[in-house]
Amino acid sequence: MKKITYLALLLVLFMSATLLSGCKENDVESMPKVRVSEVIHSVFYAPQYVALHKGYFEDEGLDVELAIAWGADRGAAALLSNSADIALFGPEAAVYIAREQTDTKLVGFAQLTQKDGSFFLAREPMPEFEWTDVKGKTIIGGRPGGVPQMVQEYVLYHNDVVPHHDVEIIQNIDLGATAQAFENDVGDFVQLFEPGASIVENTGSGHVVASFGEAGGDIPYTVYHATDSYIEENPDIIQKFTNAIYRAQIWVDNHSAEEIAEVIQPSFAETDYDILVSSVERYKKQDTWSKDPILRKESLDKLQEICIFSEELDKKVPYEEIVKTKFAEEAVKSINID
Structure with a gap:
């Protein structure tokens, strides 16, 4: 069976630390800076850019800084090397790391997309x-x-x-x-x-x-992750971040492709507006974005079945080891969807 060894992960870690070495250190500001690594830069993550440009992160008192990892392995490495606080990537990276029983675990706390993009x-x-x-x-x-x-x-x-x-x-x-x-x-x-x-x-x-x-079909394609230690030390930041994402998911679900494209345009300054609209429309038509940020067990089970099919995994990692739903559940409970 194919396996990502911890030695290989350390090599990726070095690559990612080099890639993200230009990130600024946290400034002394009124709002805590949250360094977020996105696996790629894509309209696929429209709710994230909606949260950014409609001020939902700021409303929660967070200063979010985005960087592109260009790969789930590099996003995971950014968390492990403390080059990022939160990273958006597929849960498979957290599964692989949990399989190797490392001291640090990566935990998924908010799902963004529910289909391949x-x-x-x-x-x-x-x-x-x-x-x-x-x-x-x-x-x-x-x-x-x-x-x-x-x-x-x-x-x-x-x-x-x-x-x-x-x-x-x-x-x-x-x-x-x-x-x-x-x-x-x-x-x-x-x-x-x-x-x-x-x-x-x-x-x-x-x-x-x-x-x-x-x-x-439906799978938890991209999920926000953090290390177990970061979540334990910063539960308020994780909750506020999840709240902003849920607000954006609601907004995206209730607005047209044209309205979404207009809001996210600053994140795609070099992309023609009409192309943005067609891109968003494709994703809306196939119900790409999660309606809420809760990563459910049956959904992760399907992803792990695909990993096993691909011979990247020999058995499933327990759901509870790599998923924490309390922040998403609290967001759904406390935020008015009207």
């Missing part, structure tokens, strides 16, 4: 696309052990395509460079998040033919 693009329009059309072709995929790649392989397998046998999957291209590689004629298909998928479509270099969110 990536789309499958081909070089030409394929209105009658079937997953078996990829046989004999090449896909630009993701990092082994990451949720995007595991969901891709899970979907392929359950649609009569054996990954790495019926189709070649490229997995050595950095997550931030996959769109550019595809535009440079690498591969026949590529898996991209928004707004990357819409941007590639807009250039005519590729065409969305399927959604992994629709094909993969």
Whole structure:
């Protein structure tokens, strides 16, 4: 069975500490600074940017600073190296670390998305696309052990395509460079998040033919995590952060793609407004965002089943070891949804 060793994790830790070394130290301010690492920068995380730009974090008395990790492994390493206080990534990283019984645990406390946020693009329009059309072709995929790649392989397998046998999957291209590689004629298909998928479509270099969110079903795709020690020492910050995220989830659920795009535009200054709207609309249509921040056991069980299918895990890690729901439950209980 494949396994991420603690030695490998330490190597990633070094990479992440180097990557995030430019982050500022906490300033002496009236509001506590909360360093948040997001796994990638994507419209997929629209509620987070809504919380930022509508002032929900400030309303809770928090000064949130965002940095991009470019991978769940790097986001996890940022927490372990104290380069971030809170990190948004798939729970699989917390599962892998808990499996190795390290002294520090990563704990998920607020779920943001409930479906895969990536789309499958081909070089030409394929209105009658079937997953078996990829046989004999090449896909630009993701990092082994990451949720995007595991969901891709899970979907392929359950649609009569054996990954790495019926189709070649490229997995050595950095997550931030996959769109550019595809535009440079690498591969026949590529898996991209928004707004990357819409941007590639807009250039005519590729065409969305399927959604992994629709094909993969409901899973806790991205969740906010912190170390067990940070949560124990800073419960007020965790509660306030969760409150802001829940308010944003409510707002996103009750507003149009155009309204959401307008609010999050400052986080995507180089992206055309119409592309932002189409990106948000795609996510809203497939019910991508969680309605509340509670990470439920049955949802994590499904993700762990996918990890086991992908041979990244041999048995499930107990839910209670890596999930703490009290902050999300308190937010749902105390915040008026009207």
